[in-house]
Amino acid sequence: xxxxxxxxxxxxxxxxxxxxxxxxxxxxxxxxxxxxxxxxxxxxxxxxxxxxxxxxxxxxxxxxxxxxxxxxxxxxxxxxxxxxxxxxxxxxxxxxxxxxxxxxxxxxxxxxxxxxxxxxxxxxx
Amino acid sequence: xxxxxxxxxxxxxxxxxxxxxxxxxxxxxxxxxxxxxxxxxxxxxxxxxxxxxxxxxxxxxxxxxxxxxxxxxxxxxxxxxxxxxxxxxxxxxxxxxxxxxxxxxxxxxxxxxxxxxxxxxx
Ligand code: HEM
Numbered sequence: 181x182x183x184x185x186x187x188x189x190x191x192x193x194x195x196x197x198x199x200x201x202x203x204x205x206x207x208x209x210x211x212x213x214x215x216x217x218x219x220x221x222x223x224x225x226x227x228x229x230x231x232x233x234x235x236x237x238x239x240x241x242x243x244x245x246x247x248x249x250x251x252x253x254x255x256x257x258x259x260x261x262x263x264x265x266x267x268x269x270x271x272x273x274x275x276x277x278x279x280x281x282x283x284x285x286x287x288x289x290x291x292x293x294x295x296x297x298x299x300x301x302x303x304x305x
Numbered sequence: 306x307x308x309x310x311x312x313x314x315x316x317x318x319x320x321x322x323x324x325x326x327x328x329x330x331x332x333x334x335x336x337x338x339x340x341x342x343x344x345x346x347x348x349x350x351x352x353x354x355x356x357x358x359x360x361x362x363x364x365x366x367x368x369x370x371x372x373x374x375x376x377x378x379x380x381x382x383x384x385x386x387x388x389x390x391x392x393x394x395x396x397x398x399x400x401x402x403x404x405x406x407x408x409x410x411x412x413x414x415x416x417x418x419x420x421x422x423x424x425x426x427x
Binding site: 211212232235266 | 325328329332335343349350353354357373377380381384409412416419420423427
């Protein structure tokens with residue numbers, strides 16, 4: 181393979197990605213996490229609405245350390261996906277579609293998502 | 306080659322628009338539910354059921370879960386067609402991607418059916 185003159189594929193691990201690229205792939209990852217995590221949320225929702233006992237069971241479930249962590253993780257993914265999604269929609273409508281604008285929007289996205297994640301943590305614990 | 310046979314509408318533009326409209330619906334729904342939870346610190350079973358059983362909220366939940374199905378179908382399709390392709394998976398890529406999509410759509414179907422049952426049996 182080494183004798184080939186041109187690379188067949190770009191080695192993604194050797195790239196230095198611009199910030200907007202990193203916020204974009206994180207948006208994708210958070211979307212897939214939400215897809216998987218919805219099973220947990222629906223399970224809890226179903227339980228909590230089934231009966232007063234089920235409601236108590238669901239409340240007890242959310243007291244378990246692992247469940248708290250999963251809830252916090254899902255809220256963080258949701259917060260990130262939401263903020264980055266709104267940023268995406270703004271860019272789709274041509275707001276801030278410049279190099280500087282995209283960088284600034286990515287920075288705002290990260291700051292907002294971190295704040296939401298911390299607030300979610302305060303809420304859960 | 307990756308074809309669009311399993312995309313939601315088989316049109317990139319329609320998929321694009323549906324994904325954006327569904328995103329706005331999901332964003333609003335998220336804000337309403339989380340807003341309710343934040344504004345109701347002393348939540349109990351009765352209040353929780355009452356919140357979900359109102360006609361408007363039931364319809365909103367139904368709309369949200371349908372938006373979710375469309376949104377995630379399109380989203381997971383985009384992810385699948387980006388990674389499960391010949392370059393990484395060789396000749397079998399189309400088969401793998403079809404299986405992947407069947408699983409995604411199957412899961413979404415269960416989500417929709419389950420949610421409707423949760424909201425409409427109240
Ligand atoms: C709550 C459940 C949600 C799930 C399971 C979900 C899942 C996904 C997935 C899997 C993708 C594909 C990612 C990609 O193509 O890279 C995606 C894309 C997207 N999501 Fe969501 N999402 C959810 C909620 C939201 C919300 C609330 C917004 C609000 C603004 C949103 C906005 C977007 C946008 C704009 C895209 C398109 C991104 C692109 O074309 O690259 N999503 N979502």
